[in-house]
Amino acid sequence: MDHNTFYKTHPDVVSTQTGDELVLLSFKTDTYYGLNPVGAHMWALLGEGASVETLCATLVAEYSVPEEVLRRDVVAVMTDLDAQSLIVAQEG
Secondary structure, eight states: OOTTSOEEEOTTEEEEEETTEEEEEETTTOOEEEEOHHHHHHHHHHHHOBOHHHHHHHHHHHSOSOHHHHHHHHHHHHHHHHHTTOEEEOOO
């Protein structure tokens, strides 16, 4: 995954808040995926389009966590979202 490529939420994915979890469902792949509050914040940022670098810069300013830990977690979630076809690379 290129950390400078901008990604967006896949248009065939719907989300709903359930307690403190955001639940994603892909109508294309029938994938069900749950995100914790930080992951839900990432998802909201991806609605406008964001790169791994953008996500890390935004989240490190808002959460009390070492940058290397945050970066590792953001990359892991983004890689998983991409593998599940829940996000797409933004064109142009």
